[in-house]
Amino acid sequence: xxxxxxxxxxxxxxxxxxxxxxxxxxxxxxxxxxxxxxxxxxxxxxxxxxxxxxxxxxxxxxxxxxxxxxxxxxxxxxxxxxxxxxxxxxxxxxxxxxxxxxxxxxxxxxxxxxxxxxxxxxxxxxxxxxxxxxxxxxxxxxxxxxxxxxxxxxxxxxxxxxxxxxxxxxxxxxxxxxxxxxxxxxxxxxxxxxxxxxxxxxxxxxxxxxxxxxxxxxxxxxxxxxxxxxxxxxxxxxxxxxxxxxxxxxxxxxxxxxxxxxxxxxxxxxxxxxxxxxxxxxxxxxxxxxxxxxxxxxxxxxxxxxxxxxxxxxxxxxxxxxxxxxxxxxxxxxxxxxxxxxxxxxxxxxxxxxxxxxxxxxxxxxxxxxxxxxxxxxxxxxxxxxxxxxxxxxxxxxxxxxxxxxxxxxxxxxxxxxxxxxxxxxxxxxxxxxxxxxxxxxxxxxxxxxxxxxxxxxxxxxxxxxxxxxxxxxxxxxxxxxxxxxxxxxxxx
Amino acid sequence: xxxxxxxxxxxxxxxxxxxxxxxxxxxxxxxxxxxxxxxxxxxxxxxxxxxxxxxxxxxxxxxxxxxxxxxxxxxxxxxxxxxxxxxxxxxxxxxxxxxxxxxxxxxxxxxxxxxxxxxxxxxxxxxxxxxxxxxxxxxxxxxxxxxxxxxxxxxxxxxxxxxxxxxxxxxxxxxxxxxxxxxxxxxxxxxxxxxxxxxxxxxxxxxxxxxxxxxxxxxxxxxxxxxxxxxxxxxxxxxxxxxxxxxxxxxxxxxxxxxxxxxxxxxxxxxxxxxxxxxxxxxxxxxxxxxxxxxxxxxxxxxxxxxxxxxxxxxxxxxxxxxxxxxxxxxxxxxxx
Numbered sequence: 001x002x003x004x005x006x007x008x009x010x011x012x013x014x015x016x017x018x019x020x021x022x023x024x025x026x027x028x029x030x031x032x033x034x035x036x037x038x039x040x041x042x043x044x045x046x047x048x049x050x051x052x053x054x055x056x057x058x059x060x061x062x063x064x065x066x067x068x069x070x071x072x073x074x075x076x077x078x079x080x081x082x083x084x085x086x087x088x089x090x091x092x093x094x095x096x097x098x099x100x101x102x103x104x105x106x107x108x109x110x111x112x113x114x115x116x117x118x119x120x121x122x123x124x125x126x127x128x129x130x131x132x133x134x135x136x137x138x139x140x141x142x143x144x145x146x147x148x149x150x151x152x153x154x155x156x157x158x159x160x161x162x163x164x165x166x167x168x169x170x171x172x173x174x175x176x177x178x179x180x181x182x183x184x185x186x187x188x189x190x191x192x193x194x195x196x197x198x199x200x201x202x203x204x205x206x207x208x209x210x211x212x213x214x215x216x217x218x219x220x221x222x223x224x225x226x227x228x229x230x231x232x233x234x235x236x237x238x239x240x241x242x243x244x245x246x247x248x249x250x251x252x253x254x255x256x257x258x259x260x261x262x263x264x265x266x267x268x269x270x271x272x273x274x275x276x277x278x279x280x281x282x283x284x285x286x287x288x289x290x291x292x293x294x295x296x297x298x299x300x301x302x303x304x305x306x307x308x309x310x311x312x313x314x315x316x317x318x319x320x321x322x323x324x325x326x327x328x329x330x331x332x333x334x335x336x337x338x339x340x341x342x343x344x345x346x347x348x349x350x351x352x353x354x355x356x357x358x359x360x361x362x363x364x365x366x367x368x369x370x371x372x373x374x375x376x377x378x379x380x381x382x383x384x385x386x387x388x389x390x391x392x393x394x395x396x397x398x399x400x401x402x403x404x405x406x407x408x409x410x411x412x413x414x415x416x417x418x419x420x421x422x423x424x425x426x427x428x429x430x431x432x433x434x435x436x437x438x439x440x441x442x443x444x445x446x447x448x449x450x451x452x453x454x455x456x457x458x459x460x461x462x463x464x465x466x467x468x469x470x471x472x473x474x475x476x477x478x479x480x481x482x483x484x485x486x487x488x489x490x491x492x493x
Numbered sequence: 494x495x496x497x498x499x500x501x502x503x504x505x506x507x508x509x510x511x512x513x514x515x516x517x518x519x520x521x522x523x524x525x526x527x528x529x530x531x532x533x534x535x536x537x538x539x540x541x542x543x544x545x546x547x548x549x550x551x552x553x554x555x556x557x558x559x560x561x562x563x564x565x566x567x568x569x570x571x572x573x574x575x576x577x578x579x580x581x582x583x584x585x586x587x588x589x590x591x592x593x594x595x596x597x598x599x600x601x602x603x604x605x606x607x608x609x610x611x612x613x614x615x616x617x618x619x620x621x622x623x624x625x626x627x628x629x630x631x632x633x634x635x636x637x638x639x640x641x642x643x644x645x646x647x648x649x650x651x652x653x654x655x656x657x658x659x660x661x662x663x664x665x666x667x668x669x670x671x672x673x674x675x676x677x678x679x680x681x682x683x684x685x686x687x688x689x690x691x692x693x694x695x696x697x698x699x700x701x702x703x704x705x706x707x708x709x710x711x712x713x714x715x716x717x718x719x720x721x722x723x724x725x726x727x728x729x730x731x732x733x734x735x736x737x738x739x740x741x742x743x744x745x746x747x748x749x750x751x752x753x754x755x756x757x758x759x760x761x762x763x764x765x766x767x768x769x770x771x772x773x774x775x776x777x778x779x780x781x782x783x784x785x786x787x788x789x790x791x792x793x794x795x796x797x798x799x800x801x802x803x804x805x806x807x808x809x810x811x812x813x814x815x816x817x818x819x820x821x822x823x824x825x826x827x828x829x830x
Contacts, residue, residue: 054711075713090711094704094773099697103712124509128518133507163504285504 003066005030005183006051006082006152011060012207013046020046022207023060028152028200031181033174035194035215038204039228039394041219044187047204048156051185052084053077064151069293081151085158089141093130097140110147111140114359118143118169135162136284142170153177159193160419161448163198163285164482171197178181189421190449191221203227204331224343228424251276253311254442255327255411260295260305262288268305273442275410278433280457280474281446288466289446296444297329298322309411323351328409332416334396340389345371347388347399351407374402377416394425401432412436416451431455450478522767522819523779529815530782533789540796550672554741556788557666557675558583558734561682562755563762563780565730570763572723573703573772574631578620579731580756581642584747586613586735588646591655591745602658608731616642617728618721625717639756643749655745665740679781682733687777690726699723704773761812762787767819786811 006028013021021043028034038044049055051062053071054125061068064080068404071077077084091100101108108125115121120139138158145153153174159167174184174197188194194201194215201215203224211227214220249276259268269292273279283289294300296307298316307314309325316322319329328351331337338347347373367467388399397417404412414433418426433456437443446451453460454474460468470484510518534552538544550736562579569576581732593605624634667674690696698719710716734755739745759780764770765787766780790811791804 073713073715074711084711086711088708090708092701092704092708092712092773095697095700099700100712102694103697103701103709103714105694105713120506122506126515127507127509128515131507133508135504136507165504240783 003468004028004063005020005032006185007063007066008047008051009061009063011047011050011057011062013043013050013055013057019192021050021057023208024200024207026206026209027212028183028185030151030183031178032186032200033178033186033198035186035201036204037194037201037224037228042204042228043207044204045156046083048086048154048187051082052154053082078148078150078327078416082154083148083150083152084154084156085138085141085145085146087157087160089134089137091129091137091141094128096128097123097132098125101125101144104144106144106147110149111143114143114146115140118173120169133286135166138162139166139169142173146173149184152183152185154187156187159188159190161285161392167193189426191215191224192225195220213373254309255296256308256311256443257296258306258308260292260307261303262291262295262466263303266303269463269466269468270305271461271468271471273411273444275440275442276437277459278445278457279442280436280453280460281444281463282450282453282460282484282485283446283463285448286483287463289463292463293329293331293413293446296322296413297327299329323409326410327413328404328411330397330400330404330415330417331414332419334400337400338388338396341387343374344388344391344399348374348403351403351409360472366491374405377402377405394421394428397421397429398425398432401429401436405432405436410441412441412443412445414443416446416448419448450481453481454478522657523776523782525819526766526779526782526786530785530789533786533793534778537789537793537796540793544747545670546672547670550670550675550791551669552785552789553672553679554666554675556785557679558738558741559755559762559788560581560679560781560784561730561734561737561760562759563766563784564682564687564777565727565734566756566759566763567766567768567775567777567780568699568723568727568730568767569631570770571703571772571775572699573719574624575760576620576635576724576727577632577756578617578635578639578642578726579734579759580752580754581646581749582613582617582728582731582752583734583738584749584752585616585649585734586610586651587742588655588735588745588747589739590736590739591657592650594657594661594739595619595655597658599658599660600791602661610729612727613732613735614728617731618725620827621724622664623722624724625720639752643747643752646747646749646752650745652745653744653746653748655739657739657743659743662740662743665737672735678737682730683751683777683781686726686729691776694762695719695722699773702772730753758784758787761808765812765815 004027004317006026008026010023011021012023024043024047024049026036030294036044036047046055050057051071053074053076056072062071063069064082069080071080071082091097092103095367098108101111112121112125115123118134118139123136123140125416132140138161163316164168174186177184196216198215200212201224202209204210205228211223212452213223215224217285240333253272254275255273256478257272258270260270261268272281281289291300295302298319298321298404301317307317309327314322314325314327316325322328325434339350345368349367359376388396391399401412401414401417418429421429430452433443433445445457453476460472460474460476460481461468462472462481464485464487472480472484541548559591562583565579566576588603589612590609594602597605613828620635620638624631627634664674665678698714699722701712701714702719704714706716709719762780765783766775768775768780787808790808791801794804794807795801
């Protein structure tokens with residue numbers, strides 16, 4: 001058996017009192033696509049950062065080709081043949097793409113070559129990074145990593161925000177890399193991708209590697225989920241069937257949108273969300289969903305059309321006005337919605353202040369009670385109570401949704417609420433969303449994961465090119481949703 | 494139900510922005526400031542019966558030190574920091590130069606000038622190193638440094654004094670009605686120092702560090718070293734500003750208030766010149782032109798017969814107005830997209 005390309009032995013890392021990695025052994029063979037899986041807070045990101053020279057491990061060793069290495073900076077890691085593509089592209093927005101490439105000392109010609117291989121040579125490298133949409137930035141970041149010709153390509157949730165056709169190109173690269181007897185460390189929350197494209201997977205839980213096997217084997221997916229969740233796996237249940245069985249009842253419309261023009265060229269969006277209902281919205285990248293949510297939440301203005309909340313028109317010029325009418329947005333970028341430097345308590349309490357007399361004093365006893373109630377209900381892990389930014393992604397998201405819950409808001413706009421969150425926490429968030437709806441909230445939820453339409457929603461609306469092109473029941477297949485999302489007729493219903 | 498493969502629709506590539514749009518986005522602000530300067534100069538020329546080389550020389554030579562200081566501040570702001578010690582550095586350089594240049598021959602004077610600039614680079618680099626290594630916010634470190642430098646200036650020269658060689662003055666700021674030398678020096682400071690730096694990997698790194706420190710680190714840059722380099726370059730410009738002051742006034746002046754005012758004016762020039770205080774964008778030409786605008790305003794007020802004290806008020810109003818207009822234009826751009 002050849003020596004593994006990458007071997008970590010008992011790698012551990014703690015941030016103050018919080019232990020991120022206890023002891024991780026990870027072995028990646030040459031010519032292998034290896035998936036690294038685990039719930040949020042399991043230590044994936046920390047391990048990736050150690051492997052790519054961003055963080056240094058406290059104890060344990062990292063060996064490349066059987067030789068122990070030290071990786072004090074990202075630069076050193078690249079020299080050893082470990083090249084990462086991070087979840088957030090490491091590109092500087094104020095510079096052009098070409099300047100970004102020069103920064104890392106990569107040969108621009110090689111990057112161009114890689115882009116051509118991905119059929120993306122139409123991208124203009126003289127463009128400022130800020131003008132390029134995120135999916136293409138990821139592809140550029142990938143091309144840059146490939147241009148270093150790394151032995152191990154580390155892809156940290158690269159497919160999370162990629163449209164299907166670009167994801168396919170990433171998979172093609174993984175296959176190509178394998179054919180060259182080089183390896184890929186692939187991190188993804190999408191188990192289907194892992195099953196289909198990975199030769200091995202290692203699952204982390206609580207900072208340890210708990211299992212390592214071939215994910216494509218019989219029952220691989222459930223084995224992964226079980227390993228990831230440990231004891232908690234019993235709590236995962238299939239919400240879809242349960243709700244599909246439930247008959248729809250009479251409901252009153254809470255949020256009504258009529259012929260809303262997202263931009264001047266669009267035809268107009270119309271839909272209704274009733275109290276107690278979750279309307280799922282599916283769309284491909286860039287169909288106007290971002291602006292639609294911005295408009296509804298008051299941070300952008302429509303070119304025409306109207307929004308009714310409880311039967312009365314809403315002309316929000318500022319999120320404050322939308323919030324006053326009980327319409328709140330939970331963005332997918334969690335740190336955007338939170339006060340990252342402030343304690344959990346203040347984060348939950350912030351929306352409450354909105355209801356307090358403008359200059360009146362804050363009743364801290366009542367505040368504390370409400371906050372405590374919310375924390376318990378959300379089962380947020382409060383070990384990192386001092387600052388919200390120290391919470392794991394899943395806990396942060398629970399906080400962003402839950403704080404509105406504590407304040408008693410009635411119309412929720414959720415934009416891809418489970419992006420980059422592990423399966424276990426996802427289900428907790430699904431439960432939370434259902435609980436809110438059952439409590440009478442009207443919820444509009446955009447999701448990039450079509451499965452969630454069936455899992456959480458009562459109805460689905462498909463957005464294409466700035467218009468709702470289809471409405472479907474939650475039982476609609478992912479295939480039908482996807483077909484409609486591409487603006488095509490759904491024939492076989 | 495059959496599961497046909499989902500239709501494959503290629504995600505369209507982002508539409509490239511046109512050359513004109515790009516130029517306007519990147520250079521629009523500088524063009525605007527240049528126009529503003531042009532208008533102010535024209536206005537000034539109508540106030541004076543004979544607007545000739547003498548006035549132009551007075552204007553350029555008088556603005557030179559401030560323009561260099563604005564360049565120093567810009568470099569630091571672009572790298573994502575702020576330097577409250579540039580003015581004090583200029584005053585210290587001025588005092589050292591004036592003391593050492595007094596009654597010396599031209600050769601020695603030039604040597605002193607080079608030495609003074611070198612000292613300023615070392616001191617500024619030291620200040621930068623302290624800020625980077627200690628992790629204390631640069632606004633605190635440079636404020637403290639400004640007191641130290643101001644004190645040193647008073648030790649070097651305990652009152653107005655010192656001197657320099659008249660021929661040196663002529664070389665740097667030009668004679669009585671020769672605007673060319675000072676203009677050329679400023680152009681050289683921009684074209685021979687800044688432009689090559691900006692195009693180098695170090696220059697790009699400076700922008701990168703100012704724009705997004707974590708991403709710069711992930712790109713494999715040494716963030717600390719890049720910041721220190723920015724301080725060294727700023728020291729070069731503020732030291733030069735001190736030498737130029739010596740040449741312009743022919744003496745040294747250790748008063749601390751001069752440094753403090755100069756620092757704040759340099760920040761104003763940076764803002765007016767289109768360098769975002771957040772770091773990572775803008776250049777040095779804008780602030781240099783803006784320094785010209787700021788220097789012209791008191792003269793214009795005088796020409797209008799206003800109380801010169803109002804000039805300060807007018808400067809403040811103009812800075813706010815211009816930056817506000819710029820901000821509104823950006824909001825519009827965002828809306829149109």
